[in-house]
Amino acid sequence: MVYVNQSILEASICQDSFYDFVQRFWDQIIPEKPIWNWHIKYLCDELQQMAERVFKRQPKEYDLIINISPGSTKSTICSVMFPAWLWTVDPTICSICGSYGYPLSLYLATKSLDVMRSDKYKKLFPNVLFKKSKMEEMSNTMQGMRIATSTGGAITGKHGHFIIVDDPISPKDITSKVTMDSANRWIDQTLLTRMVDRSITPVILIMQRLHQNDPTQHLLDKPEHGKIRHICLPAVITPKVKPRRLRGDYKYSEDIVEKAEKFCFETFSQTKEEYCFEKDINFERGQFVDLMIHHGFFADRHMDPKRLPFDVLCQAKADLGEFGYSGQFLQDPIPLGGGLFKVSRITIDIPPNKMKQRVRYWDKAGTADGGAYTVGALITEDLHKRIWILDIVRGRWDAHEREQIILNTARMDGRHVVVGIEQEPGSGGKESAQNTVRHLAGFRIRVDIPRGNKLQRALPLADALNGRNVYMVKASW
Structure with a gap:
């Protein structure tokens, strides 16, 4: 031996x-x-x-x-x-x-x-x-x-x-x-x-x-x-x-699987077992999450599902903000500060069925033949805090045409959509905002008086966009 x-x-x-x-x-x-x-x-x-x-x-x-x-x-x-x-x-x-x-x-x-x-x-x-x-x-x-x-x-x-x-x-x-x-x-x-x-x-x-x-x-x-x-x-x-x-090698974390099962119950009024039995299918846990994503659930596969699960990453994102989280956790540093919108980072996708409050926000211009555009963006946030751009109305119109376009758009959007109007500084801006409010009688309206410069106001959206958290539907506009 x-x-x-x-x-x-x-x-x-x-x-x-x-x-x-x-x-x-x-x-x-x-x-x-x-x-x-x-x-x-x-x-x-x-x-x-x-x-x-x-x-x-x-x-x-x-x-x-x-x-x-x-x-x-x-x-x-x-x-x-x-x-x-x-x-x-x-x-x-x-x-x-x-x-x-x-x-x-x-x-x-x-x-x-x-x-x-x-x-x-x-x-x-x-x-x-x-x-x-x-x-x-x-x-x-x-x-x-x-x-x-x-x-x-x-x-x-x-x-x-x-x-x-x-x-x-x-x-x-x-x-x-x-x-x-x-x-x-x-x-x-x-x-x-x-x-x-x-x-x-x-x-x-x-x-x-x-x-x-x-x-x-x-x-x-x-x-x-x-x-x-x-x-x-x-x-x-x-x-x-x-x-x-x-x-x-990336896998779903256990808390993601639990959230997917909850989503299944909220969406179909069935447990995972009931849903799979009705469909006569037998899914592995990861495959079940894939199926729920197909129905509108949002989830990512994780590099280290136990050390860095979904809830831990959510807290990290809250603590660090879009800039810090995108660099330190996504290994994709984004510009610090405004003026640098990386539009290539907008994701084109099909929006989920369940959304939060929709808002049509207008940035008004007053010239018909040249200069700045009047733009109305229909935006919302889904249940997973992703920002969605659902529609854009854009053009150069005189004041009368512009107000009619805003009214027609509100009618098409429906009364459940909040209409946001920016009130420019000075008496002219106040009068223009009040005129739009009168035209939109019967609709939900919010007059927004901006604080700080445009750069400061743009930073939250810039960080979200550069951090790949802005989504857009596929459309001709």
């Missing part, structure tokens, strides 16, 4: 698989029970694939950019576990790890050291011996190093086999062009000059998207940086998912 040393076997398993290493050392630094979503293994395998070439000192195939939501274990995988695993295979490896602030960089270095100084790590990898060193420059007796730095920091005389950049910008600094430019310049002029061998050392950038000119976009827009593999994992399924094949 052959006896196998259990420690040697476990060490070999960890060396052969970074994902197995993460699983076996998780409890050494994190007390909470792990949730092994599919993306964790995927990212581990991607990092290991890059590392295998470095171990052999082979030329790199590409640099790597990973865009993923906060709370997805990205830092634990890339900045804490990965440098610790590298030494189990090759203790001579030097990793340079940087984040937006020194306290964060030091925290991640401390967590990585906790892994390597655990009794389990010492038992499985006794050849990894530490030298006395500062936390920001950990080293072992085989000349391997883990160097911690922060955005803007100097790295004098040190070179890395891996350059790992984990969140180079803080969300609170995204409005500062100086900070954005400084981070991009630091990556270009400092980090990219700190490679053991430019042909071998890969750059790994892990971050949530924050801005249209953040380091992710900066590197993607500069072909001189060389080939880049871009992994993009929005919290919910969108066209931004890269590689595209990963869309198949």
Whole structure:
């Protein structure tokens, strides 16, 4: 009978698989029970694939950019576990790890050291011996190093086999062009000059998207940086998912399934079981949600249904607003501020049956042959807070024609639709609004006296539109 040393076997398993290493050392630094979503293994395998070439000192195939939501274990995988695993295979490896602030960089270095100084790590990898060193420059007796730095920091005389950049910008600094430019310049002029061998050392950038000119976009827009593999994992399924094949790994969260069952009962007065029995069909839970979507229910498939379910994302959107949520969770940063309506982000679709209050809002102009248009937009919101543009009436008319068009449109819309009229400043604007109100006697009317400038008033819709939350019916207009 052959006896196998259990420690040697476990060490070999960890060396052969970074994902197995993460699983076996998780409890050494994190007390909470792990949730092994599919993306964790995927990212581990991607990092290991890059590392295998470095171990052999082979030329790199590409640099790597990973865009993923906060709370997805990205830092634990890339900045804490990965440098610790590298030494189990090759203790001579030097990793340079940087984040937006020194306290964060030091925290991640401390967590990585906790892994390597655990009794389990010492038992499985006794050849990894530490030298006395500062936390920001950990080293072992085989000349391997883990160097911690922060955005803007100097790295004098040190070179890395891996350059790992984990969140180079803080969300609170995204409005500062100086900070954005400084981070991009630091990556270009400092980090990219700190490679053991430019042909071998890969750059790994892990971050949530924050801005249209953040380091992710900066590197993607500069072909001189060389080939880049871009992994993009929005919290919910969108066209931004890269590689595209990963869309198949997105699933509905449990709270979405429960809401779909409630929608089924409210729409058809039947439970899911009753509905499926009547239709003589047997649906899996995900397929049942797909069917309810066909009937007007709104739902997205999630990258991590347990960590980031529907309710958690709704709260994140409420906390961050359209701008923050679109960048940090959808990995699709939108312009901060007005004047930049990305009309390509309007979704053309069939509206659901159930809607909230419909409003026909008019922006009036008074010239018939030229100049500005008079526009009346019929808008509403569905039960899932999506904004719908249902109809547009637009033209250049004189005052008499304009008032008749507004009246005829109100008759066609019906008395259940609220008519919104903007009252322009000054006595002329007030008189024009009052004239329209008289013509619309018997209809529900709201006179809107705008506050603030047009830019400020446009921002909420701009954020919603750029955040892909504005929908439009297909029509000739």
